[in-house]
Amino acid sequence: MARIKLSATMFHEAVQKGSRSFALCVAGARVAMLKTLVLVGVVTGWAQSVTDQQTLDQARALVQKYCPVESGEINYEESRKTLELSAGNGNIVYDVLVQTAAAVREDETQNIASVLQDTVSPIFAIRKATPLLMAAKWKFGRVLAFQLLLWTSFVLLAAAVVSLCAMSAAEHESIEQGIQGTGCYSAQLLQDAVAGNRSLNFVGLVPAWEALDELSRSLDPNSSFLEGVRDLLDATVDLERAVNLVRDMLVSLQLLLDNSHNQNPPGYLHTCAVCEPLSIALVELVGLFDDGVALAMNTVRREVEAQLDGERVGNLRRTIQEAKEPVETMKEQMLQQLGYFVKEADDGFQKGTEALAGESSILYFGFLGVLFLAILVVIVGFLALTCYSSCHRGGEEPDPCVVRLGSGSSMCTSYIFAGTLFLIGGILLLVSMVGGGVCLAMVDFDQQTGETLLESLGVPRDDSIRLALKLADQCMSLKSDIESNATHNATRNVADILELPDPFKAPGTMSSLRRLMSDYVASQIDGVFQLLELVMANQPLRLADNPILTKFRGYVRSVNMKAMFWPLPTEIADHPVYSSMPIVFYPISILCDDLFLPPSLPEQLSNVYAPGLDSMVVDGIATGGGPRIPGLFDDQSVTWDCPSRLEGDCSGSNYGSGDCEAAKAFVTERKLPLLTQPLFRCRYLQKPGAPAGTRCDVEDMYKVNGSWINSCVHPNNTVTFFEQTCTITEFEENVRSFDLWFYRIFQYMDDIVEALVFRVADDLKALVYLHLVDPVFSLLDQLDCSFMRSFWKGLTDSLCFRAVSSFQVISSYYVWVASLALVMVGVMYIAWRISRDTADAFDPSSHTVVTRAIVLRNKVKQRIAQKASRTEVDSVPDPSPDPETSAADRSQVDALARRACGLWQDDCRVLLRDPSIELRHGTCASGAERLGEDEGLYAKQGENNEPLRPAKFMPWLEPDGGAFVPRCVGDAILKVDWVELRYGALVEVRLRYGPELQDVAPQYAKQFDQAKKDARKKGRKGGAMCSILVQVFPPSYRPSDAETQEGGTIIDESIPKAERPVSAAFPNRTPVCYDAMRSAADVLSQFVKDLIASIDTATKEANDAYEVCTDLVRKIGNTFQALDPELKDLKEQNSRLMQRMAAVSMDKDTVIKSSTNSKEQALRRATAKAKLDKQMVLFSKYDANKDGVLDKKEIANYAKKEFSFTVPEPAMNSLLQVLVDEGAKGVKKANFHRVRIHVGMAREKAKDLHRRRAV
Incomplete structure (x- = not known):
């Protein structure tokens, strides 16, 4: 705890000094540059x-x-x-x-x-x-x-x-x-x-800020501008009523004519011959209305109302207020x-x-x-x-x-x-x-x-x-x-650069100020006013007397639906019964009498002859100047009352019995019902305030003293319609009623347009342009920052x-x-030197010139000689020491050897977490002892017959873990020892010749080569020497003589798997690092547990010490209150001690908290390491050829033995495609966990397929 306090104090002082230096440096830098x-x-x-x-x-x-x-x-x-x-x-x-x-x-x-x-x-x-x-x-x-x-x-x-x-x-x-x-x-x-x-x-x-401020105040809900706009909108509300009435009446007639029951009554094989021509003519009338002044005025009114009333004007006002802030900031x-x-x-x-x-x-x-x-x-x-x-x-x-x-x-x-x-x-x-x-x-x-x-x-x-x-x-x-000159796409207008939140799009979307103020609002309003000016310049104010409307009213007024419902020849020809009817009866309408259609109808129907049912049944069909085509019956052989009764015997018919029966059935089943039954759909205008289904009669709409009464428009400025079934007579009346409706509603709309045109085109425009459109355009166009x-x-x-x-x-x-x-x-x-030396030369008491020249010459010669001597010394080569080096050189090499061996021994102790272990067998000693040679344990591959196998069972061991040992140079001794530990793990310990030794002691290279040659002559297959190698192999790895992969080692198969920490093959030999090699997970876990225990002990000691100190202060605290004023220094010392206790308490809690976090982190890492080791054991288990990867066959074996599951061929191909790197032979260790995932996915897919087949 004292060391922690000291470190904290030093850190605090360093921070204070650094802060002062930082402040001075920053101030100086800013003053110098900015x-x-x-x-x-x-x-x-x-x-x-x-x-x-x-x-x-x-x-x-x-x-x-x-x-x-x-x-x-x-x-x-x-x-x-x-x-x-x-x-x-x-x-x-x-x-x-x-x-x-x-x-x-x-x-x-x-x-x-x-x-x-x-x-x-x-x-x-x-x-x-x-x-x-x-x-x-x-x-x-x-x-x-x-x-x-x-x-x-x-x-x-x-x-x-x-x-x-x-x-x-x-x-x-x-x-x-x-x-x-x-x-x-x-x-x-x-x-x-x-x-x-x-x-x-x-x-x-x-001025920009003032303009924005003025716009913001103008858009205030209680501003005079918006009050004036609302007054004008209220004063022109009749325009919306009239436009809605005319538009909805046009739409209603279009729906009436397009209704399938009215065009082709289902099942009756007839069609309305006038519906389509009327619809075409109605399109022209709708175009007249759409291009008229009334609709343009109403569009202006609705756009102004939409932009300057409700939520949109609030969004516009907020946008302007948000634009004021950066402008104000820029100004400041x-x-x-x-x-x-x-x-x-x-x-x-x-x-x-x-x-x-x-x-x-x-x-x-x-x-x-x-x-x-x-x-x-x-x-x-x-x-x-x-x-x-x-x-x-x-x-x-x-x-x-x-x-x-x-x-x-x-x-x-x-x-x-x-x-x-x-x-x-x-x-x-x-x-x-x-x-x-x-x-x-x-x-x-x-x-x-x-x-x-x-x-x-x-x-x-x-x-x-x-x-x-x-x-x-x-x-x-x-x-x-x-860059902008090169791309031609940069803008220099602040209105296009300044971006604000767009209230009309998704949250977080930004748009330019021009888009928010001009494109969304001002341009929209300006566009409808310009459209109104264009329409007023090219279209008359009144439409009631327009020739297009007059012509269409003539069409509607001349409609005779009974004479204009004609049979469908193609459907009759396909009918099993009616197809036998004589073809001369196909053009017969459902009107009883013959009729020449009036010339006021559309051109394709004007003056067309429409024969009636009387001509078909008894009178015969007129052919112009020729003889009449006879009807079905003579007057004496038929009972005919159009449109209610047809009775007659086809035996007395003017046509064959079959033809007569078909024609008779067509009249009674398909024509007469169209005249008598309600097979059509009529549309009527709902009367405002009356029960649903109450018609608003056109006769009720009239003009009194310049004002129109009963316009059939609801208080919300809309009109509604309702449909009901009707007969062909009612359908005809419904269509003809639009003649008078159109005349009166267009008169009504024209009167309102004439009364309100200047209120909209002049007053409303002047008000909106004065307070909104012109200020916005003027501001946005004058923000060029070029x-x-x-x-x-x-x-x-x-x-x-x-x-x-x-x-x-x-x-x-x-x-x-x-x-x-x-x-x-x-x-x-x-000049001064020459004059000075001349004066000195004539001074009898001075020989300055001679002295200086001699001294200078001697110094120059001396420097030249010294430089030459240094050059010669540097150029003399340093002779290499003789192989038979001196005793001093030998002792220096021996010291290096002892230090290397000692370092390795210390590393082994640290590695095995056990300082009590002592290395034996004299691993750094030289001599004639040949360990392991008699047992036939030799290396068999590598450039010098000396493979280096990495540690597979304990990855925390270095594969080439020994330090070089120069002392054994020239002995040509191969030292190999095998030790079998608990759980069956094999440990190979050897002294080998390593390349690092050449770098450290190149003067012994010849001796190294000669030692290897001697070793081969004596029948030794291994040439390893002079450095320590520790390799660990898992219990599952037992190399055989048949191994051919690089780095293999022949091992005597007679070595049993021991259950105790001794070597069964070599009972008289003490293993290196005896009884200390354990599983990496066990060693690491034990080490972590020891650390945790020491942390807990230290934490308890710190808490106990603090409690003792606290109890002491509590007991003697009251004593200081009774001390004399003269003992003021003791009170001050007590106060400083209390402050120190508080600081120590805070530091203690911080250290305990940090150690607790470290403890938890270490436990998590130990657990994770154990899981990873377990997976690696599985990998080594199924890596049969020990090539470091799992091929297709090994993966299939893994899935079969671990999960009792045969991986389907498509799933196996997908696994190999995803997990096998390009050029690799199989899945690497790092991706082994993904193999388990893919196998699991394949199992679930197989289970799903099995369940679906079962269902």
Whole structure:
């Protein structure tokens, strides 16, 4: 428990230190990178709004100050290379962001600071910080004097230094343009995005929010807009009544004519000749109604009512309210994030850039100051060289002091100048590195990049963040612009990008704002109003006097159903009785008298001659100008009363007896019932408020003082009909009644249309368009965010391709200038050195020149000699030790052998969970003892007749479990021992030659080969030696001499299966790891039980100790209350002890809980391991050929013996197809459990088949 407390305390301190480091690193990273490009916050940081109008005013002022931006062309390829150069190979800043984001996606705890620390390599840091390191190097090394053309070198260096400084000063213009462009484009975006710009087709976020708010208030159930809509809908309700009445009457007539009882009365072999022509003519009348003004007006009314009343208007209002939230959020984010660039705050963009651009620019004067210093350094050097050239005496006498003073001053001035520029250039280089990395992220920005940035910064991504990223991608990304130009499928309208929950589809479905507001609502309403305008421009208001209606009324008015029901010739010809009737009687109608149909009927019936029953029975059928065709009977031989009676003897008929009887039967059975019986279906209009089945008579509908009475429309603006059986006379009256019905209902509808047309077409339209349609279309069409891409391009051009790129160029120039200044220091040092040494040479008390030359020469020779000697030593080969090595080498090998054997012995003890076991037989000893050779137990296969069989019965044993034993090298002794354990398991223990020994002791390779040759000469078939191999075989595995598979071993079959832990074959031999080999499940289970017992014991001891402590505190707790105030320290110690007890109690409970969970997990694993071992025993049992897989025959044997079931051939083929890998011979061990499943499925299918056959 004490160790647990100590670990917890150390962990707590580490967490606190890590938290502080984390906070400092994160703060530093954000300040260094995000402040460099605050615009990235437009996408990543969404905050609260601040002083909107004031910010907009400042943005307008900034636009007037900085805009328009006048700048030259940008070479984007070269500028991007410069950015990549400034960022370093691989864009390290961007790579850090990507790595951090990837870690966050995998739920790992990462932050930018730690990843940056791990990512920045020392080489990268040194390369970037070299100028700073050079700036800190204030000590110049000594060089040998040599003759140079000082003036030529100095002039070239001076010209390069001054030129580069002048070019650096010229780059200030690009920086100023970049800063000016950044301010201009930021202010333009803020102004245009928030306040709007009609010329850019963007209404602005504030006007958009106000428009949405106005729409939301207009759609409030109690708003004046919806109240006005409801008033107009109530005022035009008669239009719906009239339209419903006319439509339903048209439908009712169509149903009446299409009724099968009316078209072809079942069984009577007659058809209605006028029904189909009337139906065709009715279609034309329905088309007139569908294309009329009345239906268009009612469609408008119903669409407005559907969209602006009930649930749909509520869904529309919620959609608008949901759309307000992201618009408000976007407005606030623009104001806050871009406010950094436009606000006149101390920490804002304007204040921060005053030192870089503008009239008060310090940066420009700094560049000019560097140029001035460069010119000053050149002038000082020029004067120093002039003094040297004119005053140097050529070694004849000492130079004047002014020569050394001038050259030394020039050298120091150049060195200070170089160090200063190294410092400035290094700072600019590091700044441009960070800026270049961020700029590359800006240039390549898209939605995926934005998500990467957010994940790397640890910003949670909700729906609003994803929406903002999508908006930024579609509206601003230059990369997305290239892709959209290639695919031509990207949109830049916020209404198409903004997605909200679709209330008209399944939950969770998202649709664009345009679809929700325009396609579902505004476009629907606009479409019906446009249709109404089209209909009113092409169709008359009134339809009652339309020729189509007049013609159809003439058809209905002229209908004579009795004359228009004609026999069906084909059905008569197929009838067994009526087929004998003379064919001349086929066209006879069911009317008693003959009739010429009136000309007002449809063309195919107009003026058609319809002979009646009188002509068929007695009068004969007229044939025009020819003789009449005789009827069935003469007047004297028949009794005929149409339509009730026909009696006559066919013997006196004008036709044959059979023909007469058939015709007579047809008249009495098929014609006369149609005239007298109710075989038809009539449709009548239900009278409102009356009992069901009460007709509403057309005569009751009339017009009084411009108002219609009794329109037969129910209060809910609908009409209903009912059907009843009727005779042909009633059917005819039912059809003819539609003449008057149509006249009056069309008059009724026309009067209402004329009265309400302006209320619908003008008043309702004006109200809906004013408050809904026009605002929606105007808003959605003015949300084009394409201008944001122009801003983003302008920002990247200004900030990245101009400002940051120029910083990189200037830093490179300064580093070059500093490097050249150091060369100038060398040139001036030559002049100073020569003058100094000349002066020393003429000093009688000094031999400095000679001393220095000798010392330097000796040091050089010494270094050359040392280097040569090291090269010779390294090139001398190390001779291999002789096989007969020294005693020291032998002892070293023996030590290795003892350590190897000891390690193996310890491993055996740990493996067998029994530290009391001692290995015997001297497994690491050498000598002439040949264990197992006399019993004939030899290996028989393998490259060196030495197979390695894996442990099949105890998989936790390594198949090659021994350590190498170099001590037995050269003995050529084969040591093999077989031990049979309880349960019949066989254990083979041998010392063998292993390849690992060659790697460890290659100097003994010859001895190894010779030992193997000697062993073969002496008749030994096994060549194994010098490493320990332990192999375990299950009781079911008893290899025989007939085995041919690789790795087989001949075993004496006389070895019995012992029931006790001794070897029956070798009773005088002590087995290796005696009595410790047990089943893996038994060993593991016992080990787990021991651990559980120790856990339970430790838990009980911890609880007991805590109880003792608690009892002690409880007993003496009251004593502290009575102590004197002077003993305050004891009370404080007691309080701290109580706190420690509470903490220990919590830790104790945590450890106990963790150990309990581990205990349960270990038990579950032990149980699972036992089950798995049991399955593997079954696998080995039925793997007859021991090839490690179960083939078709072995699987069949398994099913037969374990389940008494023969697997059907189709089931066996399916099993092999699924479980056998391609190229394999059978099912592997890993899939053995699936074999049991397939066999079980086959058994159940067989049982089901048996049960079905039994049924």
